[in-house]
Amino acid sequence: MRIIDLSSPVDAAGWEPDPVVHRVMSPAEGARHCAAEMREHFSMRISPEEFPDGEFLNNDFLELSAHTGTHVDAPSHYGSRTSYGDGRPRNIDELPLDWFHRPGVVLDLTGRSAGTVDAGVLDKELARIGYRLSPMDIVLLHTGADERAGTMEYFTDFVGLDGSATHYLLDRGVRVIGTDAFSLDAPFTHVVDAYSRTSDRDVLWPAHMAGRRREFCQIERLAGLAALPRPFGFTVSALPVKIKGAGAGWTRAVALLPD
Known part of the structure; x- marks a missing residue:
């Protein structure tokens, strides 16, 4: 088929009457974010540098x-x-x-x-x-x-x-x-x-x-x-x-x- x-x-690069906001969290930022979340919610301490290559997962945030x-x-x-x-x-x-x-x-x-x-x-x-x-x-x-x-x-x-x-x-x-x-x-x-x-x-x-x-x-x-x-x-x-x-x-x- x-x-x-x-x-x-x-x-987000195109013209829109209501503009699109697209924020990307990089894998390196994902490692820092995850480490902070683990400390706040689970009382677990891990350094961002402990993730493989210092990276975790990326993410995308959109307002549209x-x-x-x-x-x-x-x-x-x-x-x-x-x-x-x-x-x-x-x-x-x-x-x-x-x-x-x-x-x-x-x-x-x-x-x-x-x-x-x-x-x-x-x-x-x-x-x-x-x-x-x-x-x-x-x-x-x-x-x-x-x-x-x-x-x-x-x-x-x-x-x-x-x-x-x-x-x-x-x-x-x-x-x-x-x-x-x-x-x-x-x-x-x-x-x-x-x-x-x-x-x-x-x-x-x-x-x-x-x-x-x-x-x-x-x-x-x-x-x-x-x-x-x-x-x-x-x-x-x-x-x-x-x-x-x-x-x-x-x-x-x-x-x-x-x-």
Whole structure:
């Protein structure tokens, strides 16, 4: 089986709206830390120099948003109440894992100006590749935005879905929609501009707001969709990290292709 990485890294060197803080404890620092912990908690005295080569284990400490890097948005990310079920949206640790290991299909939205596409665009793309959606398929949107990852433009220049496109996929039983862009909606500036011109609340992040009425998840900030050799005939695996009570969780998303 061939495995294709569809994930973007958590990279403290890249530009982020909420900066990533990544502190590395070196093996030498690990020896000093361990020696201090053993003295404090176990009354055991050991010198850092007594560890092999004066080193113990390294460690990494990170301060970041759950929406940094490739991640899955849970229903609770979209709001505190729903019009489906018991009215309480599920957190990332409460979702069924089989949602995130399913047949995948990638739709080509590259070459388009920043903004949104509607249901008609998705319908034509599915017709072009000759694919009919099945319930629980994972739909991946290849916009090309990942080429700008790590820059400010990554957060302002990408293509998302409007309300009609989002419901088009949900109407066909899709529960997980992925994109290589920062958001499944249009860039913030486009959303704010549309609202300032129309005063229509329906233009305010319609792809996310759809999750208040219908339960689904988004995989945002994917990468490498151009490496997929065909638009379907592969499995997507994007199991989210189990963060208790969180509205999102990081994932190492991959495509699994039979040889």
